[in-house]
Amino acid sequence: MAPQLDGYFKQVDTSAGKFIERLRQAVAIPSISAEPQRRPDVVRMSKFLEEQLKSIGATVQAHPLGPQPGHPELELPPVLVARYGNDKNKRTVLVYGHYDVQPAEKSDGWNSEPFELTIDEKDRMFGRGSTDDKGPVLGWINAIQAHQEANIDFPVNLMMCFEGMEEYGSEGLEDFIHKEAKQGGVLHGADVVCISDNYWLGTEKPCLTYGLRGCNYYGVTISGPGQDLHSGVFGGSAQEPMTDLVRVLGSLVDTHGQIQIPGVMDMVAPVTDEEKDLYPGIAYSMDNLFESLGSKTSIHEDKDRTLMARWRFPSLSVHGIEGAFAGAGAKTVIPAKVTGKFSIRTVPNIESDKLDQIVFKHVKDIFAKLGSKNTLDVQLIHAGPWWVASPKHWNFEAAGKAVERVFGIKPDFTREGGSIPITITFEQATGKNVLLLPMGSSTDAAHSINEKLDRRNYIEGIKLLGAYLHYVAEEKMD
Numbered sequence: 001m002a003p004q005l006d007g008y009f010k011q012v013d014t015s016a017g018k019f020i021e022r023l024r025q026a027v028a029i030p031s032i033s034a035e036p037q038r039r040p041d042v043v044r045m046s047k048f049l050e051e052q053l054k055s056i057g058a059t060v061q062a063h064p065l066g067p068q069p070g071h072p073e074l075e076l077p078p079v080l081v082a083r084y085g086n087d088k089n090k091r092t093v094l095v096y097g098h099y100d101v102q103p104a105e106k107s108d109g110w111n112s113e114p115f116e117l118t119i120d121e122k123d124r125m126f127g128r129g130s131t132d133d134k135g136p137v138l139g140w141i142n143a144i145q146a147h148q149e150a151n152i153d154f155p156v157n158l159m160m161c162f163e164g165m166e167e168y169g170s171e172g173l174e175d176f177i178h179k180e181a182k183q184g185g186v187l188h189g190a191d192v193v194c195i196s197d198n199y200w201l202g203t204e205k206p207c208l209t210y211g212l213r214g215c216n217y218y219g220v221t222i223s224g225p226g227q228d229l230h231s232g233v234f235g236g237s238a239q240e241p242m243t244d245l246v247r248v249l250g251s252l253v254d255t256h257g258q259i260q261i262p263g264v265m266d267m268v269a270p271v272t273d274e275e276k277d278l279y280p281g282i283a284y285s286m287d288n289l290f291e292s293l294g295s296k297t298s299i300h301e302d303k304d305r306t307l308m309a310r311w312r313f314p315s316l317s318v319h320g321i322e323g324a325f326a327g328a329g330a331k332t333v334i335p336a337k338v339t340g341k342f343s344i345r346t347v348p349n350i351e352s353d354k355l356d357q358i359v360f361k362h363v364k365d366i367f368a369k370l371g372s373k374n375t376l377d378v379q380l381i382h383a384g385p386w387w388v389a390s391p392k393h394w395n396f397e398a399a400g401k402a403v404e405r406v407f408g409i410k411p412d413f414t415r416e417g418g419s420i421p422i423t424i425t426f427e428q429a430t431g432k433n434v435l436l437l438p439m440g441s442s443t444d445a446a447h448s449i450n451e452k453l454d455r456r457n458y459i460e461g462i463k464l465l466g467a468y469l470h471y472v473a474e475e476k477m478d
């Protein structure tokens with residue numbers, strides 16, 4: 001089956017240096033979507049991608065998405081829609097990825113410059129965006145190029161949709177996809193959808209992913225004094241926003257990860273016996289977790305409960321406080337206005353709007369009990385839905401065969417604790433099966449310091465993406 005794959009794999013190995021150079025150029029662009037001052041870099045990244053796509057003969061359109069909601073002065077970066085091949089006798093695969101990245105500063109604790117791809121003696125390629133999601137996005141381009149260089153017919157028509165706001169909740173993309181997936185739209189006509197933007201559970205066994213948690217992200221602002229104050233002069237006589245905020249934030253979740261907001265857990269679908277039986281068969285251990293954590297500070301003691309906590313239950317994380325003193329040294333300021341940021345990862349059957357109401361009520365109730373004269377405001381910053389699909393589809397079968405061909409092992413079927421807000425939109429707007437096909441591994445530290453992609457995962461991942469397309473071309477439709 002898929003006889004041309006050996007030639008394709010050989011070509012990927014031959015072109016590996018060139019593909020790594022392409023990743024180096026992409027990582028060098030600090031396309032941080034969450035920081036308004038970096039917006040020109042996000043746009044620069046879209047232009048880089050456009051050039052790369054054109055250089056392999058794809059047709060590319062950059063679609064503007066208008067101003068960013070809540071920031072009328074800031075244009076959203078464009079969504080790139082590219083096409084390679086237009087053969088009526090071939091299947092059409094729609095792939096999605098994102099070219100924006102999480103913030104990163106060397107001073108956060110990186111061992112190397114975050115926007116310089118740095119390869120160590122173990123062939124780990126460090127750099128912001130290497131695994132999330134520039135490596136996988138370039139993977140599709142590299143797969144096309146390797147086919148051309150090896151003179152192998154590309155097996156499908158590839159439709160590519162790359163956005164620049166995923167790390168900020170995919171602002172503006174949902175409406176675009178709904179509109180363009182319709183007859184006559186630029187995203188119309190896909191047979192299946194594939195997203196490469198998550199990670200293996202461990203470091204050795206690939207997986208196919210059929211579920212994601214959602215993410216509702218909140219800000220709680222507490223203000224009081226007209227400006228920051230000297231704590232020696234005003235400490236003890238002014239009510240302090242930070243003192244109130246840490247109490248509010250401290251009320252949200254306990255040390256064991258249990259969300260303390262009344263009503264949240266009541267919305268979670270009960271775990272069935274059939275579901276429970278899935279966990280023991282998954283290749284994962286507490287040592288995998290400890291390796292990814294870089295410590296043994298797990299909440300749970302066993303693997304099944306740990307996986308359920310990641311895939312099956314909601315979690316609440318406190319991310320930071322805007323306006324608070326966070327530097328080195330011992331500044332003695334009383335901050336006048338502080339905004340605490342936290343998010344809840346959601347699962348079936350949590351309703352996003354209902355969750356917001358419960359969260360707002362809890363935060364206001366706790367603040368009211370403090371009896372503070374300060375002022376509180378709580379807002380939803382962005383929300384993305386959870387998604388769970390059936391992996392019993394020829395799209396997953398094609399991917400399973402590709403994994404076996406490249407890695408010589410059958411994949412695990414997993415869910416992901418992270419969120420890709422636009423996944424469910426692709427499913428609903430196209431009416432087609434959506435598969436998540438990860439390239440990176442559990443130790444890649446996406447969103448963290450020292451994010452990396454192993455050379456092996458990148459190069460074998462390019463083989464995997466190409467092989468998947470060959471098996472899609474061969475699969476019988478359901």
Ligand SMILES: C[C@H](N)C(=O)N[C@@H](Cc1c[nH]cn1)C(=O)O
Pocket residue numbers: 132133166167168169197198215217384417418419420421446
């Ligand atoms: C899994 C994916 N690579 C990812 O990192 N997604 C982000 C999406 C997000 C949601 N709100 C803000 N960003 C994530 O899971 O944090």
Ligand SMILES: [Zn+2]
Pocket residue numbers: 102132167446447
């Ligand atoms: Zn991410």
Ligand SMILES: [Zn+2]
Pocket residue numbers: 098132133166197
């Ligand atoms: Zn991502």
